[in-house]
Amino acid sequence: MDFNQLLEKRRSVRDFMDKKVPLELIKEIISDSIKAPNASHRQPWSFIIVNNRDMMKRISDASKKTLIEGIEKDPNSPMKGYAAVLKDANFNVFYNAPCMVGIVGKIKAATIAYDCALLACYFMLSAASKGLGTCWVAQGAEARDPELLKEIGLPEDHKIHAPIILGYPKSIPPMPERKEPVILKIIS
Numbered sequence: 001m002d003f004n005q006l007l008e009k010r011r012s013v014r015d016f017m018d019k020k021v022p023l024e025l026i027k028e029i030i031s032d033s034i035k036a037p038n039a040s041h042r043q044p045w046s047f048i049i050v051n052n053r054d055m056m057k058r059i060s061d062a063s064k065k066t067l068i069e070g071i072e073k074d075p076n077s078p079m080k081g082y083a084a085v086l087k088d089a090n091f092n093v094f095y096n097a098p099c100m101v102g103i104v105g106k107i108k109a110a111t112i113a114y115d116c117a118l119l120a121c122y123f124m125l126s127a128a129s130k131g132l133g134t135c136w137v138a139q140g141a142e143a144r145d146p147e148l149l150k151e152i153g154l155p156e157d158h159k160i161h162a163p164i165i166l167g168y169p170k171s172i173p174p175m176p177e178r179k180e181p182v183i184l185k186i187i188s
């Protein structure tokens with residue numbers, strides 16, 4: 001697969017086969033992802049691998065609870081449009097994927113969001129090159145139940161900056177159309 005094919009193949013996948021991802025393969029993808037650029041080469045990330053559908057459902061339910069509470073408190077919430085789907089007991093924010101890898105870092109650390117986002121990009125491209133599907137699911141990083149967060153091994157001063165679901169895709173959707181890039185100015 002050349003680079004352009006890889007860019008086409010890396011799509012946000014939301015429909016997965018009922019097939020576990022071997023732990024060794026997940027670790028290989030993580031090893032690829034840490035080659036991402038990162039500020040001052042601090043490599044400030046760590047990982048939580050949830051390769052268990054029951055735990056993913058618990059994290060999904062806890063995240064949905066936070067999101068629904070936020071929508072109910074703030075009538076102007078940007079998440080308002082998602083209220084109905086979030087209240088649907090059958091909706092799993094992780095789309096019933098078999099695995100979620102949380103890209104984790106301190107809550108307050110310089111450049112952490114950039115570093116984790118770049119790492120996530122490498123992670124998703126590596127997974128696509130190995131025939132796996134991914135999707136960054138921001139909705140899945142909203143769990144606030146301290147007991148649950150402790151159970152998944154998240155230190156108190158850390159958060160999941162990028163929750164990436166991973167699995168064997170049932171199908172890979174076509175690339176959603178891109179807007180023309182806006183080049184504000186060319187100075188040559």
Ligand SMILES: Cc1cc2nc3c(=O)[nH]c(=O)nc-3n(C[C@H](O)[C@H](O)[C@H](O)COP(=O)(O)O)c2cc1C
Binds near residue numbers: 138140
């Ligand atoms: C920061 C970020 C947060 C995202 N959160 C969600 C999410 O919560 N749920 C979801 O289904 N997709 C989520 N996505 C996936 C985007 O919807 C997707 O990347 C976009 O529609 C473009 O599709 P493509 O990834 O196939 O190119 C997120 C993507 C990014 C980068």
